[in-house]
Amino acid sequence: MDLRPSPEEVAFRQEVRDYIRANLAPETHRVMIEGRIPTKGQVVAWQQALNARGWATPAWPSEWGGPGWSPVQRAVFLDELHQAPAPEPVSFNVAMLGPVLIRYGTQAQKERFLPATANLDIWxxxxxxxxxxxxxxxxxxxxxxxxxxxxxxxxxxxxxxxxxxxxxxxxxxxxxxxxxxxxxxxxxxxxxxxxxxxxxxxxxxxxxxxxxxxxxxxxxxxxxxxxxxxxxxxxxxxxxVTKSLLSSERTNIARIGMTKHILRRVKAMTSDDPSLGVKAAAIEAELKMLEVTQLRVLDAQRHSDGADPRSSVLKLKGVELRQAASELLVAACGIDTLRAEAAGPEAIADPLGTALPNYAILRAASIYGGASEVQKTIVAKNILGL
Known part of the structure; x- marks a missing residue:
């Protein structure tokens, strides 16, 4: 199995990267870099720009405005958004409801909702x-x-x-x-x-x-x-209908690009503490192994539309590594994160002020998108045969 990207996939990644650099509003980019939540207006403006390009709905068929991308292209697109970082197209719209309406909706429902859903005219x-x-x-x-x-x-x-x-x-x-x-x-x-x-x-x-x-x-x-x-x-x-939606929700569920972005922040702050750099390297090594697993899953999807139980492995390990990276960022920031937290909501404007809140809210990632215990049961039954 050759998991190396094809020349076309390499060129596609560069095309996505160049588009983000040229079109993402500087203030939106700054908000994302600092780990803050973009405003509704910033998200809408970015998704509408992507929609004008034909990129807002990565997994939709071309009949309903999708780009007709392969699973690998979809993963590359989201990975570049996460690493830039830039806002994802709103997942409730494009990764959940859209595919459900395409599969189960009436013609009238599709015509009424899908264009507005893609363009974020409806949130x-x-x-x-x-x-x-x-x-x-x-x-x-x-x-x-x-x-x-x-x-x-x-x-x-x-x-x-x-x-x-x-x-x-x-x-x-x-x-x-x-x-x-x-x-x-x-x-x-x-x-x-x-x-x-x-x-x-x-x-x-x-x-x-x-x-x-x-x-x-x-x-x-x-x-x-x-x-x-x-x-x-x-x-x-x-x-x-719901099972179909939950399956669609697992697009690029490992969120590898998000973890890479957090680790870049860590490494930019670890010059005075080599031990933190060692810990970051250990997470990166595991992240590389997870990336290879994701490539194997994507390669299997080239030949089948069926659900792959290995997506549960991606969810489990992806969350663990993202949580570990967020914890390491708090350690790298040190006492400054606590000072920022004590300063109140206005400290969120400072990148240090986002490290501890983001670490805290990422604890919930073990639950949303399918609780870790549920994913372990899927792995046990469908991969380990227990």
Whole structure:
């Protein structure tokens, strides 16, 4: 198996790198370098620039505006974004909902939502987790009761969602609801709905996380009337739709480029402490091995569209290395990180002020995108045969 990049892939990487350098706004680039969160306006402007280039939707087919890239090209594109660093196209839009609508949506849904989703004219959030239904997603209790009145078919939705990333920016939410509480299996009574966040009865409240930032929210749904044409896939078959979405979410899940960027920051600060440089080199060595594993997975994807259980290895090890690199950055910054933290939110403007918050919030990476325990079970069953 030859895992070396082809001349075309090398040229493609350079093309992506050159485009980012020429088109990413300097202030957005500075925010990303310092580990801060870009504003909604910065993200929208960058995604719209990528969309104009035809690059905002790496995994979409050309029929719906995608570039028609291979799995390797998609991985190269995201790796260059992470290393630049530059904002990714909003994953809720392009890596989750978009592929689901392309596969399960009606023609009317595709025409209505896909162009706006690619261009970030609609910002989507994910309404899956609930209090008591996180890792056990099939335990969703938010109800949707179908009805009909003078205004047509609809669902009345009641319930609560939690940990909704960027819901305070979102225009719409894709969500999993229970439409058949009497189903013999809890997975078979679920449906996949699209909900306009401006509908009466939808309330989003902020959750301030351990890093002191507002990225996630809880969303309350109180007697929300959702038109029936916002149902994606068949009623009570939302579990099939959701599994497809979660599979799409694993694009470039190792996030190798992000870890490389953190390590560059570490190495720029370790001249006075050689031991930190040694630790950074050890992480880099493991990262190189992970990169080879990712190339093997991508090579397999050239010949198959099926899910590869090795993506769970990428998720597990990728998170571990990113967490280790973030911890090393805190150590490299030393007491200055604590001083910046004590100075309050205004210190976030200083790169030192982002090291500790980013270290703290990365602890959650072991949970989101598939908890580590779940990934270990997949590895045990499907790779080790246990």
């Amino acid at each position: 989507w959030c994910q309404g899956f987790s609930e209090p008591g239904a996180g890792s056990d997603l099939a335990a969703v209790r938010t109800s949707a009761v179908r009805g009909h009145d003078a205004d047509g078919d609809h669902f009345i939705v009641d319930g609560q969602k939690i940990w909704q990333g960027m819901a305070h920016h979102a225009d719409w939410m894709f969500t999993l609801v229970r439409t058949d509480p009497q189903a013999p299996k809890k997975q078979t009574g679920l449906s996949f709905l699209l909900i306009d966040m401006t509908l009466p009865g939808v309330t989003a409240r902020p959750i301030i996380t351990i890093d002191g930032r507002h990225e996630v929210n809880e969303v309350f749904l109180d007697n929300v009337r959702v038109p029936a044409d916002c149902l994606v896939g068949a009623e009570n078959d939302g579990w099939s």
